[in-house]
Amino acid sequence: MDLNQNKLKVSVTLLRILIGWHFLFEGVVKLYNPEWTSFGYLATAQGPFKWFFTALVGDATIGWVDTLNIVALMVVGITFILGIFERVGAFVGMGLLALYFFAHPPFPGLTQLNVEGSYWFVNKNLIELVACLVIYQLPTGQYFGLEHLRKNKLTKMQEQ
């Protein structure tokens, strides 16, 4: 049983780091490219929430939307890779992915823009969202991550 627990921890930690890697890279690439904007992605939104996404592309809002997106991507990336406050990161990640999913949902009858595969209701955004849910349910920061030092510090202080 203990051995299985260990295997699970290793697997979830690996999952956590890879998702963090993905988010951080996306965030950093956008951070260093001042010309990047989510305008195109939002302006071409499809499906039942189109009204919401197209409302975000106004001159007054688009700058905020872009900045928040970068910050959120990096929050998920940093918390997942470093293994600290990962539940906050997982929560933010699920929110982001839900937005990405609903902006261009893989529903039948909708045009699929800029997708590299074939999808029916389920796409990679949705799968990564559920993976974030797993991270949320099974925090591993204490097993591998800064959380380990924080926790350790507390227990050591209690011992004294």
Add this chain to the structure above:
Amino acid sequence: MKWTRRDLLIGLGGLPILGAVWWAGAANTVGSRRKRSEILEQLNITPSLPPAVPGIGGEPVRVGIIGFGIRGEQLCRALGFATENWKEQMRLAAQEDPNNHALEDFMGQEKLNVKLVGICDVFDVRAQNFIDSFSTPENPIKRYITYKDMIGSGDVDAVVIATPDHWHAPISIEALNHNVHVYVEKPMTHTVGETYLLRDAAKNSKAVLAVGHQHRQTLSFSTARDIVEKGTLGHVSLIQTNTNRNDDNGAWNYDIHEKASPETIDWEQFLGSAPKVPFNKNHFFRWRKWWAYGSGLSGDLLTHDYDRLNCVLNMGIPSSVSASGGIYTHNDGRNVPDVIQVNMEFPDYSTGSSQAKGKEKGMTFCYSATLGNGFNRPTILMGHDATMELGNKLTIWPDGASTRYAEMIEAGKMNPGVPIYQYNPAANVPDAISSATSQYFADKGLMWTYIDGVRVDSTFLHMREWLSVIKNGGKVSCGINEGFEEAISAHMAGLSWKLGRKIEWDPNTEMLKPIEGIDFDEVLLANGTWDMKPEMVG
């Protein structure tokens, strides 16, 4: 409190991963941006800024409209006047397709300092529609039975001519002789002879003449001029430009109005100089299909493509033109071809060369058109160093064997398959254009241009420029000289198709090189191809 080495490994193990990912992302982005800016620096292209014109101040310009058909209505909208009927149609279109912004764009269009004062249209229904739409108690609109009445009335400062082609020159000349300003649709004239008469009239008149090649306002075209002038493309030896349409509207089979009859249409006046044929609705509404009133593909659509390129390259009248084609897609009684290929030769023209002096000189302009297929063949300029696709957007690809970019291609900084420059003033603006014909014009940058990402009707800009020059002086971007080059080139194409032989231009005498036994204008006006009379052949 002490952490063991193991604690630190477990606790800080993520840090190197974080550092690596961060570094990779930053280096990647900064690197590709640097590569891009190096290319851009080398190209040194200045994207064009929106044209600034002095305001149209003082009393409003009093405008008379001659011809209120499809194009006449479009020109009135550019002046700020739309019929209720059109607004209603666009309201419905916007309900059906939220991306259709035609009405919104029209409502947001800057108001020009003009007053519509008169209408001249030989079809009662259209004249009445004009009056019903735009006449108000404060500003009653007068209907003039003939264009001479309107021009001679003293009540109009300027006229907009959107008639069939055979009326363009006579009306323009009459107006210019009365110092009334003219905005005339393309092609500027219907015959070679008229082209000289109109040029003289324009030179002797105090009035301003503008030819309706609105794409001269398109931002991508002025940027393209900068690109070519900077030698970005190297020596351009071939230009390919095309018409690809496959719908009734595009083949000039416009709707025939239910109220059209000899009672509602002044048939004699419509015919003018054209052969006297009995009343014919088909001829009236679909006049573009007959040489007697229109000029077929060469006058109607080649002129757009020719002038588009002439505004970028300033290449002038070709030294010779050969054309071929036929009536292959719409054998419905028309006598203008619906498939045509026109080759224009410019043996002394060059856009500059990156190779040994004297190696490169001369260019062919190739116009290829069909009204039986709508596949979008873009306009491309083919240079030794790069290829440019020209439309509302601009894209430039380096050529694999370029001399100018050889080092950058060698160093992997450029790749023949990857564009080195893209200019899209409409970036990210979702767009809807209703019909296939509109899409055809929009793709060519003939309909819309973009200013700060906002869609602006290029016809509006073109008319605004004309009105500004009327008030403030200056030069219109498509005036008599540009119109002269456009008209002569188009007539050469028409003549070549009709005669089945090469037509040559003599730049010294500014005349077509004569062909024995041939009266060019007789050939141009004749219906269909020209039958060589036996005595001429023998």
